[in-house]
Amino acid sequence: MTRGQCPFDPPPELARLQAEEPVSRVELWDGSTPWLITRYEDARAVLADPRVSADTDRSGYPHVSPATAARRKRAKAFISQDDPEHAAARRLLTRDFMVRKMRALRPRIQQIVDELIDDLIAGPNPADLVEAFALPVPSLVICELLGVPYADRAFFHRASRAIIARDTTPEQAVAATQELLDYLGDLAVAKEKEPGEDLLSRLAVEQLRTGAMTREEIGAMGQLLLVAGHETTANMIALGTVALLEHPDQLAAVRDTEDEALIANAVEELLRYLNITHSGRRRVATEDLEIGGQVIRRGEGLIIAGDIANRDDSAFPDPDRLDVTRKARHHVAFGYGVHQCLGQPLARIELQVVYSTLYRRLPGLKLAVPLEELPFKHDMIVYGVHELPVTW
Numbered sequence: 221m222t223r224g225q226c227p228f229d230p231p232p233e234l235a236r237l238q239a240e241e242p243v244s245r246v247e248l249w250d251g252s253t254p255w256l257i258t259r260y261e262d263a264r265a266v267l268a269d270p271r272v273s274a275d276t277d278r279s280g281y282p283h284v285s286p287a288t289a290a291r292r293k294r295a296k297a298f299i300s301q302d303d304p305e306h307a308a309a310r311r312l313l314t315r316d317f318m319v320r321k322m323r324a325l326r327p328r329i330q331q332i333v334d335e336l337i338d339d340l341i342a343g344p345n346p347a348d349l350v351e352a353f354a355l356p357v358p359s360l361v362i363c364e365l366l367g368v369p370y371a372d373r374a375f376f377h378r379a380s381r382a383i384i385a386r387d388t389t390p391e392q393a394v395a396a397t398q399e400l401l402d403y404l405g406d407l408a409v410a411k412e413k414e415p416g417e418d419l420l421s422r423l424a425v426e427q428l429r430t431g432a433m434t435r436e437e438i439g440a441m442g443q444l445l446l447v448a449g450h451e452t453t454a455n456m457i458a459l460g461t462v463a464l465l466e467h468p469d470q471l472a473a474v475r476d477t478e479d480e481a482l483i484a485n486a487v488e489e490l491l492r493y494l495n496i497t498h499s500g501r502r503r504v505a506t507e508d509l510e511i512g513g514q515v516i517r518r519g520e521g522l523i524i525a526g527d528i529a530n531r532d533d534s535a536f537p538d539p540d541r542l543d544v545t546r547k548a549r550h551h552v553a554f555g556y557g558v559h560q561c562l563g564q565p566l567a568r569i570e571l572q573v574v575y576s577t578l579y580r581r582l583p584g585l586k587l588a589v590p591l592e593e594l595p596f597k598h599d600m601i602v603y604g605v606h607e608l609p610v611t612w
Contacts (some may be wrong), residue, residue, distance in 0.1 A: 227596050228463055228494055229540065234258060234528040243514040246523065254282040254521030255514070260532035260552070262512045263501075263524045268557040271507040272522065276300040277319075281504045282521035284601060290390035291383060291397045295436075297444040299559055306558065309441065310428070313562060317418050318367070322565040325361070329573045330362050337581050341612075346588035349608040353578070354457035355450070358570055362449030365566075366442060367411060367418025376400065380447045384601045387395075397443070403441035404446070419445070445563070452496060453567050455597070455604030457574050460490045462594065462605060463542060464579070465587055470544050475579035480572075486544035492551035493542050495527040496603040501555055519565045526552045582612040 236408075237244055238258040245253045257263050266272055275281065276292045279415040281291035292300055298309035315321070340352050355377070363370040382388050384457035408424045415421035420442055425545035464471040474486050500523040505516045516522065530551045554561035561567070579585060587594075588609035595606040 230527040238528050243512040257524045258528045260529045262536040263529040264556045271509050272503045273302050273506050275302050278504045280519040280521045282502050284499045286390045287388040287393035291393040294394050295397050297438040319565045322569045333573050333577050346609050346611040349610045355454045356465045358450040358453035367400050367420040386599050399438040400443045404437040404442035408438040451602050453570050455496045458608045459494050459604045467542050483572050483576045488548040489544050489546045491553040492530045492548040495530050495553050498603045499601050584612045
């Protein structure tokens with residue numbers, strides 16, 4: 221397939237812009253015309269520039285949709301703030317997502333993966349890999365880390381889908397956000413009285429009990445971690461599996477190796493190649509600056525298109541080829557600069573365990589329907605597949 225025909229590739233227009241107009245105007249739903257950044261070098265420069273703000277309350281900030289604008293006004297997470305507020309909130313969580321701590325979770329993640337594969341093998345064949353495996357893995361992990369009851373997954377999965385759906389109305393987005401805020405806030409209050417060994421308990425004791433944070437502030441922080449902690453990784457598990465099934469040589473390389481370095485490479489390459497954040501990183505200029513030879517004025521919005529930046533041949537030779545041996549860790553799938561994804565060490569460990577286990581235990585894994593029949597998530601802010609019928 222050529223670029224643009226494949227469901228793993230960015231739209232062809234992005235490739236044209238990257239080659240001909242790497243910094244160009246685009247028009248959004250509200251009539252605003254922010255700048256679209258498509259080249260890898262420019263993307264990293266913007267994301268690292270202190271003259272560029274992630275504050276969603278600033279005039280000129282390019283919201284994805286009316287629903288996301290309304291939701292962020294109702295509950296503003298720290299990723300939508302600038303320093304020093306952003307740095308202060310992030311410091312509260314750094315210890316919980318340190319690489320060393322995430323590595324210590326690996327045996328438990330391996331146990332979760334193996335048990336879910338056991339259940340998959342014992343269940344119906346064909347099966348939906350999203351429902352039976354891709355969604356439960358990160359949901360179980362983030363629930364144990366946060367201290368959220370996994371038994372409540374139907375509720376928070378529904379609320380999460382409402383938050384990230386492109387056709388959600390502002391009213392629906394605010395309602396779903398409020399439900400999660402209330403749920404997590406109540407959970408924090410309960411944990412303040414009877415704390416456990418989880419992240420929400422620690423925040424409840426250290427922040428809520430001392431008055432340093434309110435119930436709603438902890439709820440907003442918990443909401444970000446819960447939604448991002450399962451939606452992104454679940455889609456990477458499913459979409460990564462589809463991509464490998466469509467590239468049998470690459471699947472064989474992952475399935476047949478015991479080399480942990482190759483598995484780690486495969487994770488980074490799939491993150492680069494797929495880049496499930498298809499709405500870009502959104503920012504607004506706080507001062508005049510120049511990017512790629514173009515002057516950006518104060519108050520003008522910017523959209524950093526990570527999917528096409530990760531296909532820039534100046535950073536990744538032959539970028540449209542999936543190559544699990546490629547050294548691709550410098551991709552921008554997790555962002556760049558001070559706002560890069562806090563949970564990336566956890567996501568990496570989860571994906572390494574999944575990719576090193578699933579295909580080895582199910583060597584005959586294959587799609588149960590043609591690729592063209594898979595329901596890809598063009599209707600969601602986070603890209604993936606709604607269902608993944610497989611057999612083995």
